[in-house]
Amino acid sequence: MTRKYQELTRRNVRHSSRIELSQSNLKKNINFIKKKIGSHPILSSVVKANAYGHGIYTMVKMLEKCGINHFSVASAFEAEEVHSVCSEDSTIMIMGILYDEDIPWAIENDIEFYVFALPRLKLVLEHAKRLNKKAYVHIEAETGTNRTGMTIPFYRKALTFLKEHEEHIAFQGLCTHLGGAETLANRFRIDQQIDRYKEFLAIAKKRKFMPKLRHISCSASALSMPDTHLDMVRVGIATYGFWPSPDIYYQHLQQVGKTKDSPLRRIFSWKTDVMDIKVVPKGEFIGYGTAYQAATEKHIAVIPLGYSNGYPRGESNRGYVLIHGRKARILGLINMNLFMVDISHIPNVQIGDEVVLIGKQKNMTINVSSFTNYTQLLNTEMMSRLPDAIPRRIVR
Numbered sequence: 001m002t003r004k005y006q007e008l009t010r011r012n013v014r015h016s017s018r019i020e021l022s023q024s025n026l027k028k029n030i031n032f033i034k035k036k037i038g039s040h041p042i043l044s045s046v047v048k049a050n051a052y053g054h055g056i057y058t059m060v061k062m063l064e065k066c067g068i069n070h071f072s073v074a075s076a077f078e079a080e081e082v083h084s085v086c087s088e089d090s091t092i093m094i095m096g097i098l099y100d101e102d103i104p105w106a107i108e109n110d111i112e113f114y115v116f117a118l119p120r121l122k123l124v125l126e127h128a129k130r131l132n133k134k135a136y137v138h139i140e141a142e143t144g145t146n147r148t149g150m151t152i153p154f155y156r157k158a159l160t161f162l163k164e165h166e167e168h169i170a171f172q173g174l175c176t177h178l179g180g181a182e183t184l185a186n187r188f189r190i191d192q193q194i195d196r197y198k199e200f201l202a203i204a205k206k207r208k209f210m211p212k213l214r215h216i217s218c219s220a221s222a223l224s225m226p227d228t229h230l231d232m233v234r235v236g237i238a239t240y241g242f243w244p245s246p247d248i249y250y251q252h253l254q255q256v257g258k259t260k261d262s263p264l265r266r267i268f269s270w271k272t273d274v275m276d277i278k279v280v281p282k283g284e285f286i287g288y289g290t291a292y293q294a295a296t297e298k299h300i301a302v303i304p305l306g307y308s309n310g311y312p313r314g315e316s317n318r319g320y321v322l323i324h325g326r327k328a329r330i331l332g333l334i335n336m337n338l339f340m341v342d343i344s345h346i347p348n349v350q351i352g353d354e355v356v357l358i359g360k361q362k363n364m365t366i367n368v369s370s371f372t373n374y375t376q377l378l379n380t381e382m383m384s385r386l387p388d389a390i391p392r393r394i395v396r
């Protein structure tokens with residue numbers, strides 16, 4: 001257990017809000033994804049960006065309870081976070097930044113990582129030899145996303161190098177990332193990427209030197225394109241109960257012949273409590289500036305968090321929270337640590353009453369997506385900005 005994690009759980013006072021994560025809904029999501037991909041491919045859970053804002057430490061433990069033992073992250077920094085809580089037989093794979101000076105750490109801890117530039121292999125070999133420990137690398141192919149990835153001439157050289165040094169470096173994977181499998185209109189580009197990936201595979205095959213794992217799929221392609229499943233899929237957003245896009249959802253409905261289906265469940269709720277209540281006379285302004293003037297007398301509740309806690313400022317004068325299962329509209333600007341809501345229509349609100357920022361209360365729900373309508377943020381953008389300091393709690 002890391003120091004960071006201990007610090008959070010050992011706190012004696014309360015944070016201004018809390019995040020609850022549903023173990024049973026996570027299980028439903030994992031089961032659904034597994035059903036879509038069948039029994040062969042490994043399901044690697046992508047837990048980058050603090051597990052899409054859900055909280056990486058808590059999510060890794062919850063995912064392991066669902067039988068997941070492969071985790072993909074964007075950086076060595078995140079790999080270290082997963083490593084500090086995951087079980088010993090779980091595998092961690094870095095898809096992004098690993099600095100030269102951290103390569104020995106990765107090798108020593110059996111952390112697998114992408115290699116997308118040829119010179120890196122020489123360095124990996126040096127360290128593997130010196131440490132007398134095998135390195136596990138995934139060669140990333142450039143197939144048209146044009147982020148990281150090797151083009152074919154470099155890849156040929158990489159294969160030669162790997163084959164020559166098999167005892168020190170394992171050719172653990174050949175991978176690529178699809179640039180926008182969420183959108184059907186982009187499918188021509190995805191098809192082209194798959195064709196190019198097959199060229200990379202064919203070269204390996206010709207040399208009788210195949211990677212252990214072939215993997216190219218993210219959530220969108222895992223849910224909708226069986227020919228992309230191969231030996232492993234790297235699933236992020238769907239794990240957390242979000243459809244990658246409406247296109248993928250409608251394609252699923254077509255497949256199952258239904259007009260409505262909800263196999264993916266949100267696992268996340270964000271809650272706080274009423275900090276104060278008061279009556280604002282007609283004509284007064286609420287909060288900073290003149291953003292909101294009470295046209296009539298208003299009963300308001302003060303909510304103890306603001307944009308510094310990840311609540312988007314774009315919700316000013318627009319968004320809602322739930323109190324007593326009813327919508328309470330935001331009045332004025334979201335401040336750094338506070339905002340105010342209208343409770344004039346909700347009787348008997350008391351200090352300390354539960355406030356739902358995202359999630360369900362009685363029969364009402366606030367979705368992340370309704371939330372992001374106002375703010376032009378992506379679901380993933382809004383979620384991944386939620387501070388690490390907010391305590392995460394597992395609920396059923």
Ligand SMILES: *Cc1c(COP(=O)(O)O)cnc(C)c1O
Pocket residue numbers: 046048095177217218219220234235236237238244
């Ligand atoms: C983020 C990421 C994924 C997961 O994408 P989702 O659409 O969230 O499933 C897979 N592969 C790579 C390389 C990524 O960066």
